[in-house]
Amino acid sequence: MTSGRPRPAHLEIPLDLIDAVDKVNEVAPVLVAHPPADAVTIAAAAGRLNTATRPGLIIGGGARGAAEEITALAERLGAPVVATANGKGTFSEHHQLSIGAGLHHKAVAEFVAECDVVLAIGTELASTDLWNGPLKFPGDLIRIDVDPAQMITNALPDYCLVGDAQATVTALNQRLGKAHASQEAAKRAQRWQKLFRKHARTQGAAWLPLVEAMKEVLAPGAVIAGDSAMACYYGTLSNLPLEGPASFLYPTGFGTLGYGLPAAIGAKMGAPDRQVVALHGDGGVMFTLPELATAAQERLPLPVIICDNGGYGEIRREMVDRSEPVHGVNLPGVDFAMVAKGLNCHGLTVDDEDRFAMALRKAFTADRPTVLHVVGELAGA
Structure with missing residues (x-):
């Protein structure tokens, strides 16, 4: 239930065991490892992010456990952030780099098209979020997802980082260079914020x-x-x-x-x-x-x-x-x-x-x- 992509699990108890009585011992909780993606792929993705001039982040529900790490990553990259419905709030929407939540707006498609690198964390990039068809990624796409099958669903990435979001983003942060100029990044984010909010308020x-x-x-x-x-x-x-x-x-x-x-x-x-x-x-x-x-x-x-x-x-x-x-x-x-x-x-x-x-x-x-x-x-x- 807690390994890989967390989700409910079905446990069936046969009827003849429901009222059975026996002496039992307490069982210690099973500790499940949440490893990062492999080091070679992380190094390659970090190298590409270090050369990005117009980076962007898309965060989904799978990023919820990595809120602090993603905030540090966005600030280090100077990357505006857009969230899905399930990822809403993981990156504070009051942060100067936050564009907003909702991938279906025209502004998001235009933002993604302007980026030379997009890092998508814990998101299916699914039609239920997009409404108007899949996003197009003219630049490079880096995906972080704990589910290998999800990694190639709805969009094929240039870099596949299969691993826990928190552990993988932590490893990326350790390999990235100095933070970009915050003033320049804030101006870029503000431009997309205005367009996003215009579309959101109209709708x-x-x-x-x-x-x-x-x-x-x-x-x-x-x-x-x-x-x-x-x-x-x-x-x-x-x-x-x-x-x-x-x-x-x-x-x-x-x-x-x-x-x-x-x-x-x-x-x-x-x-x-x-x-x-x-x-x-x-x-x-x-x-x-x-x-x-x-x-x-x-x-x-x-x-x-x-x-x-x-x-x-x-x-x-x-x-x-x-x-x-x-x-x-x-x-x-x-x-x-x-x-x-x-x-x-x-x-x-x-x-x-x-x-x-x-x-x-x-x-x-x-x-x-x-x-x-x-x-x-x-x-x-």
Whole structure:
């Protein structure tokens, strides 16, 4: 489960052993090695990075364990950094070298095309992140991935560094030369930041008031558990800066509706001292809405934001774009504040930025979860 590419493992216990009794001894935890890529390949990649004049970094979910090392690497190279949805926050989005999170923006494709070397760490470079087709790498591509099969998926690298991200980036840092001029690197990053933010704000315009209100309240280290909702992938992904690995929990790839609330419950119980927010659409939250009872039972001060646009807005929009009959995507008005109270949570309906920010701030210190039913233009409706 913890070796190679970390993932869940299935353990099956035969029925006749479930109630078996025997004397057993405690077993010491198995220590799993997380080695770097081989030294020869690291040396070759470091040599190429040392000669780069326009380097760039792409970081994904597999880079989460190497946050400090990647920050040191980016600063040493003077390389702007763009993150996938799963890599969001691993490199602080408040850092002057951060371009932003979200590979699907036109600015990212243009940035990659401008780089003479791109270092991709722990990312599949998959269509679920890119949306608009694969990235093209006119310069050299260096990939770091713990999974050998993933190394050649979606893009063929010029340098294959198969190994643990933290160990491999540490080894790279040890072989790289002096840091590049920070002022020059910052200017280059700033140019791409502006273009990226322009695209992000245009795409997420309907949710910017909500995002701006969240910015006022969220503290450094806050965790957003987002559902597969327009408010998340158009709104917060690229427009709400976060810092810290796993600060943006999102069902990348599967588009799992209902993911946000149970993910937020787990995050809050695992990190009780951090602000945790569940962010949903009104359609997606219907898949796991009863989990409010679990959060209430645990007395979690958890804000659950539900952006109500009257149903499954993304599917409805696609039907309209294809001139198809719109059917099966509109939900009758649900009083989510009332549902919340019925499940022993606080509940409030808001349609105003100031009132929303005030309610969100209060929800972090409440004695139980608070459902914020966001309606009207604030919900992107």
